Amino acid sequence: MKYNFSEIESKWQKFWEENRTFQTDNSSNKPKAYILDMYPYPSGAGLHVGHPEGYTATDIICRYRRMKGYNVLHPMGWDAFGLPAERYAMQTNIHPRITTEQNIATFRRQIKMLGMSYDWSREIDTTDPAYYKWTQWIFLKIYDSWYDERVRKGRHIRALEEELMRQGTKDLRFGEHFAAGDWKRKSKKEKHDFLARFRLAYIAEIPVNWCEALGTVLANEEVAEWTDKGYTVERRPMRQWIMRITAYAERLLEDAKELDWPPSTTEQQRNWIGRSEGAEVIFPVKGISQNIKVFTTRPDTIFGATYMVLAPEHPLVEAVTTPAQKAAIDEYRSQAKLKSELERGSEAEKTGVFTGGYVINPATKKGIPVWIADYVLMGYGTGAIMAVPGHDERDFAFARKFQLSIIEVVSGGDISNAAYEEDGVAVNSANDEVSLNDLSTGEAKTKISLWLQQKKLGTPTVQYKLRDWLFSRQRYWGEPIPIVHLEDGTMKPLREEELPLLLPELKKFQPSGTTESPLALATEWVAVIDKETGMKGRRETNTMPQWAGSCWYYLRFIDPKNSKEFCSPELERRWMPIDWYIGGAEHAVLHLMYARFWHKVLYDLGHVSTKEPFMKLRHQGMILGEDSRKMSKSRGNVINPDDVVKEYGADAMRLFEMFMGPLEEMKPWSTRGVEGVYRFLNRVWRLYVNEEGILDGAVKEASVPSELERLFHATAKKVGDDIENLRFNTAISQMMILVNELTKSELRPRQILEPLVLLLAPFAPHIAEELWRILGHTSTLAYESWPSFDESKLQQKRVEVVFQVNGKIRAKCDVAVDADEATLKSLALAEANVKLHLGGKQIVKEIVVKNKLVNFVVR
């Protein structure tokens, strides 16, 4: 008789829900374990078989941890703001809230159907005003902060104001300088604008990635995702909210070293931050009293800098351009403006125009021509480079095309063919004051940097590829930014009591028709009078990006109902940091970097107690279709979890997803494979339950053969170890071996069958609960203690030892454990096949490894 999984599964899901089996007790004094899944975006398509993979993994860890005596926090929620619901609303005029609610209901039903042990009382939804109130609150905390480089820390903007009031910009590293008195004399607007240059959230007019079809701007990090889907993204200057994540570049890099993350993920973040050490060097412009600063990582090649290139947007282009070249330069600049950085990059052939101007190479004292070219980007370094065509591939290609001179200053390559970028020995690198000749690249760098510093021509500098985070979106379905723009040109943040700032109701969902978000259509909502000053004001109409909600949701789970604080400090200290975080690798740079950034700001401001939120991170691999290709509707290879559960049950689905292979690998679905684990569950069932559906009479306390006992203890050990290390596939194999052995032996010793149910419980909780009940227990097994194993019982009495001649196995022998070397050797020599291969040859070496092998080396 097959076990009735659908009856058993719904019975236990109901039991867990009614008994609040998995509700987390904040006041427990057990050790804590915060185990978190990346919460999903509830799409209209419902759960995908990829979702349960990670969820099952964390569920197994949680159930195991509970049985090991931990107090487990394991919540689930919804990353529910997002573009699809809004686009659907534009087509149908159905409010995104309604579609979102429906989608959440589907996701919740599907996740519950899989028997995950979430504490549903902590469920959160980022679109709930009670949640986004605190997203807005954190935004304002960030807005009201600045990064004090002297202490490498985010601080309240008030501290900066007080300092300016006290001593002006004396101690600040900042271009412009004024005294305390000057600050006091500044107008409200002037002060406001000055402080805005320090805030961690600020507005700037910058060229952004505008997507007409989506009607919104995209962050640099997001562009690829949409262009891959066929959307076009153009470059446009717009006034946008930006977060100063670059201030935290060094700390994001530094603190990543302590994280237990997949190496490829940390590596990706490192690359994205893109730290490089070099120097800023000043080149005086010939004829006018202006300097152009360049950034270079190879100051040792300065004698080979035969021309300079500015980004087309560089502010000094006009100053260096001669009248004769003006028309050509203007033409090139206006073309470059239209191109996105992506388009610029994809151009195979280098382009550029000579400005007519010259700068002085400070090392050679010679005048070198200044060009503009779009292979130099304004957004990196200083937007200007000293071009060293002999030792930089890009400069080489450019110099070849425009016939600029190429000089060798590092020997080791052949610069008539290609740029030599490797290290080598400096040549042709000397002037009256300094010579780098015959120095290695490393030595030359040090020497020239010192000289440049003495001459006040250069300073060592660190540059990052990381750009500030474009934070605003022209969308309706996102958190409103709680800022009012007053008629005097200043901005005013909402007071805490005014939060949440609710989304206005719209009669019709449509794009605003301009580059503003649809919120601009809610004219009554937009127009405000400032109560304090009576000034007219206009609400910010941009909303936050989808990443905002996920930057801190893990904190809200700790204290989801708190209406006074985003999270109680006491509970925060109890639960943070997250011990296990599992989710898709696609978030390696986006979510995981943004969340770390917010967390660090909150840490600096004293709102959280840990530097990093996610201590241990793992990604689940993608599940492919049965044809080993990516699942997609068009290929018709999509597997729906509902169908699988209906056919084989949730336990079989969970078990199969864990049995497929290592969690982090990409692997194809196999319906046959599901049948395989389903057969296994049936075999387990029959071990305990007879044809009448009750406990089989054979199940009783009985003496157990030592080999079976040993196998049981080995299984108990391996399953626990494997769960700790996320090796669920081998844990399941081990249980299969034990079950096969029990089936074959026809023995049903209760002292093995009882703990076996507990071992299986994290993987297949429903069947385990039912068997536990059938064994006569009256309550859930969720908090039973994890089966222990006896190390002494693991010891085998006999082992198979192999006998080798010249490393090849010639015989095997079953011997007593720990047989001594002499015994092993004589046993080996007694084997006929060993004798045959020794064949009277001389034994030059004997290797004897206890319990493993004997190897004779003969000549």
Place this chain on the structure above:
RNA sequence: GCCAAAGUGGCGGAAUUGGUAGACGCGCUGGACUCAAAAUCCAGUCUGGCUUACCCCAGGUGUCGGUUCGAGUCCGACCUUUGGUACCA
């Protein structure tokens, strides 16, 4: 191009520290049970050779070399796949 991860039977994958390669599952083959089928159970299943024989011999973990008594595991070079990134000076 650069960075990272990975290549093991017909398939998914084991082998955790250099010591019996292929655990476990799928598929396949044969058998038991059955009027028959399904389900279930049992046996076999890396390749080639020899043979009465699951005895033995040879080969075998992407390729080629190396270290070692012994390499899937360590080292070097290369090839392929996947993911990321792309004029970042």
